[in-house]
Amino acid sequence: MNKITDIIKGPKVIQEQAQNLEEMADSAKSLNIKKIIDEAVEKIGQVNIIIAGKTGVGKSTLVNAVFKGNLAETGVGKPVTQTMKEYSKEGEPVHIFDTKGFELGNALTIRQELKSEIEKRKKLGDTKKQIHLAWFCISNDGKRVEKAEIEFINDLAKDIPVVVVLTKTLDTSLDFYNVVKEECVEATNVIRVLALPYETPIGTIPAFGLEELVEHTYEIVPDIAKAALAASQKVNDTITKKAVDKIIAVAASSAAAVGATPIPFSDAVLLAPVQIGMMASITKVMQMDADRAFLTTLLSSAAGVLGATITGRAVVRGLLKCIPGAGSVIGGTISAVTASLLTTGMGYAYYNAVKTAQASAKGGETNAQSVAEEFKKELKKIKF
Numbered sequence: 001m002n003k004i005t006d007i008i009k010g011p012k013v014i015q016e017q018a019q020n021l022e023e024m025a026d027s028a029k030s031l032n033i034k035k036i037i038d039e040a041v042e043k044i045g046q047v048n049i050i051i052a053g054k055t056g057v058g059k060s061t062l063v064n065a066v067f068k069g070n071l072a073e074t075g076v077g078k079p080v081t082q083t084m085k086e087y088s089k090e091g092e093p094v095h096i097f098d099t100k101g102f103e104l105g106n107a108l109t110i111r112q113e114l115k116s117e118i119e120k121r122k123k124l125g126d127t128k129k130q131i132h133l134a135w136f137c138i139s140n141d142g143k144r145v146e147k148a149e150i151e152f153i154n155d156l157a158k159d160i161p162v163v164v165v166l167t168k169t170l171d172t173s174l175d176f177y178n179v180v181k182e183e184c185v186e187a188t189n190v191i192r193v194l195a196l197p198y199e200t201p202i203g204t205i206p207a208f209g210l211e212e213l214v215e216h217t218y219e220i221v222p223d224i225a226k227a228a229l230a231a232s233q234k235v236n237d238t239i240t241k242k243a244v245d246k247i248i249a250v251a252a253s254s255a256a257a258v259g260a261t262p263i264p265f266s267d268a269v270l271l272a273p274v275q276i277g278m279m280a281s282i283t284k285v286m287q288m289d290a291d292r293a294f295l296t297t298l299l300s301s302a303a304g305v306l307g308a309t310i311t312g313r314a315v316v317r318g319l320l321k322c323i324p325g326a327g328s329v330i331g332g333t334i335s336a337v338t339a340s341l342l343t344t345g346m347g348y349a350y351y352n353a354v355k356t357a358q359a360s361a362k363g364g365e366t367n368a369q370s371v372a373e374e375f376k377k378e379l380k381k382i383k384f
């Protein structure tokens with residue numbers, strides 16, 4: 001990388017290439033951004049989670065504490081079976097399947113209904129529609145688990161991964177946890193949580209365990225649903241980062257593939273959709289509306305820096321043309337590496353920009369202008 005940068009910095013060819021900068025930025029702007037954004041958002045997919053457990057154990061509280069958009073309260077549930085309702089919200093890639101009536105001694109009915117629903121969805125072949133996993137909630141305050149619950153958990157785990165969530169954990173004792181862990185052999189894990197802080201006469205017990213729950217869920221959920229989980233949860237920055245890493249890696253290899261096909265000059269424009277799509281996906285995973293206005297603001301304000309990166313790439317090609325014997329093979333290879341590095345650099349510059357802008361918004365609305373300012377700063381830090 002250093003060597004390439006050194007070569008680019010030297011000759012006058014930069015100035016010649018820089019004249020093309022505006023022209024290139026203009027063609028990048030005229031791309032169908034709306035279509036690119038829609039495709040990027042579509043690729044995030046959907047994650048479908050069953051929440052089961054007795055009344056009052058804290059299922060709705062847990063869902064609202066983990067996911068954006070107060071799903072459990074505001075969403076009007078759509079009946080799926082007699083005992084299960086589906087909660088979702090426009091623009092949120094998570095669907096919650098809340099089961100009811102567990103304590104009426106009808107665990108078996110629920111189980112049968114779930115089994116046929118899971119199978120029906122598997123047959124559809126559409127991975128987006130499948131139930132990806134279940135959270136089974138047991139109160140760690142009541143410290144009681146029934147045989148029917150244990151059987152339900154171990155049996156459901158034959159069809160989908162089941163995580164046992166011990167809700168309302170107010171003490172540090174591990175006795176009950178150990179009992180549940182020993183009994184629920186088929187569960188992928190047993191995780192202790194307190195979804196909301198708990199007030200006691202002598203002070204407040206802070207909420208905990210949600211990060212661990214989401215981390216574990218991210219590990220066991222199928223690959224196809226990972227980005228959707230990262231995009232819809234609000235408690236774990238590490239999995240957001242993991243999902244962003246993946247988006248950037250995929251974009252970088254797509255960019256490399258475009259870069260590897262030598263199309264004279266105008267191929268700079270071919271790179272742009274990959275990068276815009278990458279930014280739209282990152283925007284979505286980082287929980288902002290990836291709409292056209294937002295990305296257009298970003299792209300036009302960063303156009304100068306963006307143009308410079310594109311020019312950098314053109315410079316490499318132009319330079320190689322001047323070297324006798326450096327034919328299209330070497331030219332293509334170096335372009336692929338450059339394209340990949342540029343995309344990776346842009347991806348992380350954008351991720352850092354959004355993080356900084358979100359931090360300074362302190363939970364309020366993050367506006368495009370402040371992200372754009374940070375993005376420009378981040379891009380300038382990179383030595384392409």
Ligand SMILES: Nc1nc2c(ncn2[C@@H]2O[C@H](COP(=O)(O)OP(=O)(O)OP(=O)(O)O)[C@@H](O)[C@H]2O)c(=O)[nH]1
Pocket residue numbers: 054055056057058059060061062167168193194195196197198199
């Ligand atoms: N402080 C605190 N209260 C909680 C927590 N989890 C649940 N609660 C309280 O327990 C009560 C029941 O919680 P819900 O989330 O409604 O329980 P649920 O499992 O959805 O109940 P159903 O919908 O009736 O099946 C509510 O008053 C919650 O505020 C928690 O982590 N901390």
Ligand SMILES: [Mg+2]
Pocket residue numbers: 059060061072
């Ligand atoms: Mg509820």
